[in-house]
Amino acid sequence: MSDRRDPLRVEYGAGGDGPRVVRQPPPPGAASFAATYVVPGGWAFDPTHREGVARVVSESMISAAGAWDRMELARRLDRAGATLSSQASPESAEVTIWGPASEWGPLTQLLAEVVRRPRFAADDIGRVVRQIRERQLREITQPGSRADRELLRRIYPGGHPYGVSGLGTARSIARLTRADLVKFHRERYLDAAGLFVATGPESLEAVERRAAQLFGKATGSEAPWPFSGAPAGRSGGVHRVPMAGRSQVEVRLGGPSIPRSDPRYPAAFLANEVLGGRPLLGRLFQRVRERSGLAYHASSELEAMRFGGYWVAHAGTGADRWRRVVPMVRSEVVRVGATNVAAGELDAIRESAIGEIPLSLETTTEAHELAVDLAYHRLPADTWVGWPAVLRGISPGEVRDAARVALDPDQAVTVIAGPLGAH
């Protein structure tokens, strides 16, 4: 019999009359709940010339819904002590509500109203479009976001959803009409298969009943991924983006990577942790900051999504130091795939990753993120329970081999953005 109190062990619903359901017990002592509705509504599904619609839908739908205008919706949240948020990614979109467990009923009702009956009032659309336009501009003028943007569009060119931020362009968002939003919402939120994840004291049966009652049976099936094949990015190359008047130079080195479902993912996860993903222990932090004192931040990330992925090594440094930092970052990327990580180093990294699991369960919102991640990738219900054993079973050779594929320096692109100096 499964332990229904361990937040590491989620429960999958039987798949009855409602959306796919996943339930997670709350962390010990928590008095709140969190619930998320996930749909295949990421910006991969933006129609041509309507780039940005997934973001505009995601951000404007939480403004007003059903009988509630913006003020009434916001007041209801404040009165309940709740938070409502939405986000879109390349593949999916989600709406999350968090609040006191005692308000489970009315707050899940509110979530469903927002998901199923957003108003898309003209004022709200206008406001969101203005805000997105400002973020488009900032994406170009901030060295950090500019470096990310230049890197990703080179790894995944041609408008691939992993290669863009989903903000669209000035022209594409200016062109959006309410009808575009309504159509996108109907296709991607109402007709497509949804996923409901709840973290809290309600039983799985109660969550299933509630989900069926609120969301009904989605008639659609899983949305086919509109992009196929390996990215056609130009490998290699160093791209400089001079940006006068800034103080810090942002360095990025990255390339395409594996999807989450790849059997090498756990080893690739560890390879990235060794490189720079593990806070304070990663090689980039140790070499660039701790030993050389060249940067405030130096780290790496592995974004393994459902249909593909990418990896990025980051550092922020001064105009007089970036020339030393770039080869240093590159050499660490090469090293992690060229030689076996020492047993002691690997042990420290993986025990750290295992040890931090209880920290991920401090609050309802943190635990909920684990559940949503697991549910989205359709991983087994006890994935997080078995995660320590999986990590402990990985050898240094497997880490190296996974790094060669998932953090491949031969396919890497380098971007340097900021005050590059007179060189």
Next chain:
Amino acid sequence: MSSTAFRPAVRRFSLPNGLRVVLAPSDDSPTASVWVWYRVGSKNERPGITGASHWVEHMLFQGSPKYGKGEIDRAVVGVGGALNAFTDTDFTAYFTTVPRAHLAVPLDIEADRMTRAKIEDAEVERERTVIHSEREGNENWPEFRVEEELYQLAFRHHPYRWDALGRRLDIEQMTPEELRDYYRTYYGPKNATLVIAGGFDLRPTEREVRRRFSRIPGTGASVEVADVEPAATGPRQSDLAGPGTTPYVEVGWRAPALDDPATPATMLIDALLGGETRLFAAGSFWGRSGEHPTSRLYRALVDPGLAVRAGSDWRPRTYPSLFTVHALAARGVRLERLEAAIDRAVGRLARDGPTASEMRELRTKIERGRALAYEGATRVGFRLGYFETVGPPGLEDRLYNTLRRTSAKEVRERARSLFDRQHRVTVRYSPAPERSDE
């Protein structure tokens, strides 16, 4: 309300060397969070050593008798823990959260570095560029430049006039000996509070705290800031230009210190204008992120399309500081229009005060936020340590109770006094034209 994660029961005591200790055990917590709060921050600095508090904070990770360089990180992260520190105007706080079985690790570290951090010359030099880099990263943001300028403009005598990161020149020129001297002066049990929250047993942990920390000599000075900022004699304004694409404005007014009777009404003004309930917001240290559509500034600036973002900011400080309002212009909107809209919004509050409905909604929001503010050992450690450090005992309850009692009339009176044009400080940021590829 049945559903709360309200403040746990605590045990408070002091050691003979002056260290204040707060223990907040929670049987079912899988983690334990250890916080050490020192009552030293940029308020204790002077020109020439601005940024010293922040730099010392960095150096406390760079070596002490039992922990060589990098070993603190390895000891904590190696058991799956997380650690960090932050420096404010009035305090510096260090925290470590670990799986509960490893509570001894942060206790050992904090006892070791409380008075015996090494702060070696070579490490100071290496860290100098790291701190430069941290500052450079902040300087890339117009909002940082504006805020730094705003405080510089508002304060001519008081140390609140510089940012906790310190001035560039001081970061370049400060010596290792100055840092060691600063550390010796302000770090020690007499100027610190140790907070442990989460999964641990009370009695054995208290014994362990006494064993590890009692032997530390009773050093550490809590020094009052002698500089008093004279009343402003008129409005002040500064115009900045730099990279970017969006005009930005921040306006400040002189605000009361934490122990001023006017503080609760000022907090309510902040919540009315910007929507943040700060210390009484659920689920975060300082307030919830995100938008506040019911707030007055949002309705006055964002809704009609003048700004894409607008809010207010006020944090409790030991000495009188600033209440600020900021707005990021929507495309094509001039800063003058934004400023006029800000003036109208604050003027209306000062003239008419809040409505009864606003006050009712705000009280509910504060009550609800407080009910979930103590979820998780790390947040418990933060809240207990914060209130212990910045104010007298019972501060949180007193603030909360006064907030609930404060009337609309008191808020209006406070707004009239706060938004005095003679105390108004404004910094405008205009983006310099640059080539765009869009």
